[in-house]
Amino acid sequence: MKFVDEASIKVEAGKGGDGCLSFRREKYIAHGGPDGGDGGDGGSVYLKGDAALNTLVDYRFKPRCKAQKGEHGKGSDRKGAKGEDVYLRVPLGTSVFDDETDEYLGDVSRADEIMLVAKAGFHGLGNVRFKSSTNRAPRQTSKGGAGEIRNLRLELRLIADVGLLGLPNAGKSTLVATVSAARPKIADYPFTTLVPNLGVVRLGEDESFVIADIPGLIEGAADGAGLGVQFLKHLARTRLLLHLVDIAPLDNSDPVENFHVIEQELANYSEGIALKDRWLVLTKLDTMTAAEAKLRAADILKRLNLSMPVFMISAVANQGTRELMSAVYQYLADLRAQEMADAALEEAYAEQEARIVSETHIYAMSRRDIRRAERLQEKQRAEDDDDDFDDEDDPDEYDLDEDQDEDDVDYEYVEGEDPEDGDFEDDDFEDDDDDDHGVIVHYER
Numbered sequence: 001m002k003f004v005d006e007a008s009i010k011v012e013a014g015k016g017g018d019g020c021l022s023f024r025r026e027k028y029i030a031h032g033g034p035d036g037g038d039g040g041d042g043g044s045v046y047l048k049g050d051a052a053l054n055t056l057v058d059y060r061f062k063p064r065c066k067a068q069k070g071e072h073g074k075g076s077d078r079k080g081a082k083g084e085d086v087y088l089r090v091p092l093g094t095s096v097f098d099d100e101t102d103e104y105l106g107d108v109s110r111a112d113e114i115m116l117v118a119k120a121g122f123h124g125l126g127n128v129r130f131k132s133s134t135n136r137a138p139r140q141t142s143k144g145g146a147g148e149i150r151n152l153r154l155e156l157r158l159i160a161d162v163g164l165l166g167l168p169n170a171g172k173s174t175l176v177a178t179v180s181a182a183r184p185k186i187a188d189y190p191f192t193t194l195v196p197n198l199g200v201v202r203l204g205e206d207e208s209f210v211i212a213d214i215p216g217l218i219e220g221a222a223d224g225a226g227l228g229v230q231f232l233k234h235l236a237r238t239r240l241l242l243h244l245v246d247i248a249p250l251d252n253s254d255p256v257e258n259f260h261v262i263e264q265e266l267a268n269y270s271e272g273i274a275l276k277d278r279w280l281v282l283t284k285l286d287t288m289t290a291a292e293a294k295l296r297a298a299d300i301l302k303r304l305n306l307s308m309p310v311f312m313i314s315a316v317a318n319q320g321t322r323e324l325m326s327a328v329y330q331y332l333a334d335l336r337a338q339e340m341a342d343a344a345l346e347e348a349y350a351e352q353e354a355r356i357v358s359e360t361h362i363y364a365m366s367r368r369d370i371r372r373a374e375r376l377q378e379k380q381r382a383e384d385d386d387d388d389f390d391d392e393d394d395p396d397e398y399d400l401d402e403d404q405d406e407d408d409v410d411y412e413y414v415e416g417e418d419p420e421d422g423d424f425e426d427d428d429f430e431d432d433d434d435d436d437h438g439v440i441v442h443y444e445r
Helices: 172-179 255-269 290-304 321-341 343-391
Strands: 006-012 045-050 064-066 086-091 094-098 104-108 114-118 149-156 162-165 197-204 207-213 240-246 278-283 310-312 410-414 440-444
Touching (some): 045 104, 064 086, 086 149, 094 343, 104 114, 104 343, 114 149, 149 343, 162 172, 172 197, 172 207, 172 321, 197 321, 207 321, 240 255, 255 290, 278 290, 290 310, 310 321, 321 343
Parallel strands (some): 006 064, 045 086, 162 207, 162 240, 278 310
Antiparallel strands (some): 006 149, 045 114, 094 149, 197 207, 410 440
16 A cells, blocks of 8 residues: 555535525415524535544545535424534544645544534525514524534654664665564565555553654755755654664765764754654674674764663664563553653653654645646746747748648649759649650649
8 A cells, every 4th residue: 555644635525505584484374474494504524533544545536525515494383404524534643734724723642533624504494484473484493504614634743652764775674674573565675665564563462652763864955955854753642762873884974974964953853853862773783793893882972972771782683672562561651650740750751742843843834835846847848948949840842822722722743853853833734645754643732
């Protein structure tokens, strides 16, 4: 299934049914009075969280959704039926924005959570509602209200506890495959991972957390280089980031410079994500001896001069991975305990998450505007090239009268002569078998 984390949809709630204008008409009952019923409410449109989904691909092929309108009221004081509500299933972690105003409408982050995105139109009133002591035969009714229409932008941010950062081929996918049951694609070339992957790390019966692997970043990713930073938004809901650095890159690049490249791209993308807690993980210890790895790691840490926790692992050899995952679980457990004890911490985290959602949305919109501008420029250049090509076309080879069409001209062709070198005349010729100069053939162009 194709991974799609952004979609634009149009939702339209149902219109309310109109009220009925009716009077009671029965045998032996004089002046029965008004009995027009109310219309029914229209159907609303809701988003509903579904834990079984992990992509918004369905809304790429079905970008419009319209709820049912309410039925009109009927006589005998009968109310019209309510329009059926529509529930659109979305994966957990879906953020909802108004695509016209960029207003943040909310998140769907729990299973079966329901969010109203288009409110139904209110029902119209029948004439029985307008009856009074002074108006005993009212002919007033009201129309049903229009349903709300909205253009929405859905942005999926995967829900994970831990996120992995790093350059391509830093060992992120290998680590996820080693510590969880996930099986992402692994190869010895860059950009093997094209979409985010989630894995559940289980350390015990009740000890587990979710880890997210996103495609690797390169220098200039914030400006669109490589796969860009379009998947960094999936780190918005994580509590901890693990920055993986290859201790001995095959391209002989400097691990310290590689570390700073990712940190800079992270800061350029979102200040909120850049402020998240991060740990440094030096990977691929299996590519050298233990003594060499120790010396190289000491040199890297001395030059970086970091205050964050540092771990050294080899995912291929399953070396140090258990210790790393145990430390991550303990960190998450302590964090949850602190938030349960202090409500202010939980509120601060919610504010930080909302800020990151806003930052990543603004960045996504700016990149979309840039792409649209580039496409318009390409289209304009193509049109200009077509105009230049038309201007360079050969002029008409023959001069025609103003009231004469080119298709009506007869040309004379003499066998043995080049038509382009000869002079064509507009006179009609008859075939002459006695002509010594050749055979004269009439044809129309």
